[in-house]
Amino acid sequence: MTTPKSSGSLGLMLFPKDGGCVLYNPKEGTFRRNLGDFPGCRFLANSGNWFLLLDSGCNLSIVDVFSKETIHLPSLESIESADSTVKRVGDTQIFERHDSDCIFGDLSADVVSGLLWVSDSGKEFVVVWLFDLPGHSYISFCKNGDTRYTDIPLFHHRDLHWLDGLSEMVLQGTRLYVTTNRRYVRVFDLSGPQGFFKDITGPTPLAMLSRHASCDSSIAVTTSGEVLLVESDHWRRSWFRLYKKDPDVKNPLLACHTVTEVDSLGGEALLLDLGFTVPANKALGIEPDTIYFTRHYRPCQCLGRDLDICAFNLVTKSFDRFPNLDKMNLMDARWFLPSGN
Structure with missing residues (x-):
């Protein structure tokens, strides 16, 4: 249900610093430039x-970049929480979050990060967002029909410290996968009525612990729901490592x-920007056993990452980069699989 159905080739959505968005087809080496501008x-x-x-x-808001259909979302201050509120400071882009323990101040809109899932029909969606700063205690989400966001606390586990914090998130349909600061994976079910979420991790949380704790790491979810660990080097992005759960680990x-x-x-491919695998399809430019990558994203780390647009083949250990994009002065880029609707 959550595996995307594509109606076109795998592409790159490019965001030049001088504005607009550009769809690039790496298979054909062609650009489609008239996707509109989104100032500010x-x-x-x-x-x-x-x-x-x-x-x-x-x-x-959620916008279809082809049809320009727009879905307006609740304000960032619209939080449904028993012990937390978010308030905007005047007409600025600064917010404060008040909870029962403390006040988080100087939360700028510039540090808001998010995740999105929209169904193939375009009628259902899930939005997850947070103030992307170290130690922040909540992520918030809403679904179609919700009038407010619901908070998910990240630091309320007392003695279960391995389940505290946030270092990575993947949204696949109405399931949210959260990697904690100690690389344990929690799974939340976000389906159901407004305000509902359920931790369905189970009694034994999935630990994604490799021998290389100092490497950059991400999680990804396969079409079958298996969680993967992806590591790469910090600086030159000269290698990737892929891991699965070791079935021989008992505790x-x-x-x-x-x-x-x-x-x-x-035989699948991994769109690391989106955090999930898709079936390979050479006709659509989706090569098997390949990781498609533009930049590293780890919530709450405050580590800058330059763009590095590439495809890494796990079998040949080779990179395919796109030097014709180097002169575009890009602000951002994302691998992009057009919807099937």
Whole structure:
């Protein structure tokens, strides 16, 4: 249900610093430039043709970049929470979050990050967002029909410290996968009525612990729901490593290494920007056992990452980069699989 159905070739949505958005087809080496301009907006995430935008007035919306159909979302201050509120400071782009323990001040709209899932019909969606700063205690979400956001607390586990914090998120349909600061994966079910979410991690959380804790790491989810760990080097992006859960680890809470390295995605491809795999389709430019990548994203790390647009083949250990994009003065780029609707 959550595997995207494509109606076109895998492409790159490019965002030049001088404005606008440009769709690039790397298979053909061609550009489609007339996708409109979105002045003052930041693109936070995408799901097929739909993009999550935050405008200069701190308003979130979902926009189909082809049809320009727009879904307006609740304000960032519209939080349904028993012990937390978000308030905007005057007409500025600064917010404060008040909870029962403390006040988080100087939360700028510039640090808002998000995730998006939209169904193939375009009628259902899930939006997840947070103030992307170290130590922040909440992520918030809403679905179609919701009038407010619901908070998910990140630091309320007392003795279960391995389940605290946030280092990575993947949204696949109405399931949210959260990697904690200690690389344990929590899974939340976001379906149901407004305000509902359920931690469905189970009694034994999935630990994604490799021997290389200092490397950049991401999680990804396959079409079958399996969680993968992806590592790459910090600086030159000269290699990737892919791991799956080691089935021989009996007690992940006591183990130092809980994953085993693999050299294949089983014929699928990984869109690391989106956090999930898709079936390979050479006719659409989707090569098997390939990781498509533009930049590294780790929430709450405050680490800048330059764009590095590439495709890495796990079998040949080779990179395919796109030097004709180097002169475009890009602000951002995202791998893009057009929707099937």
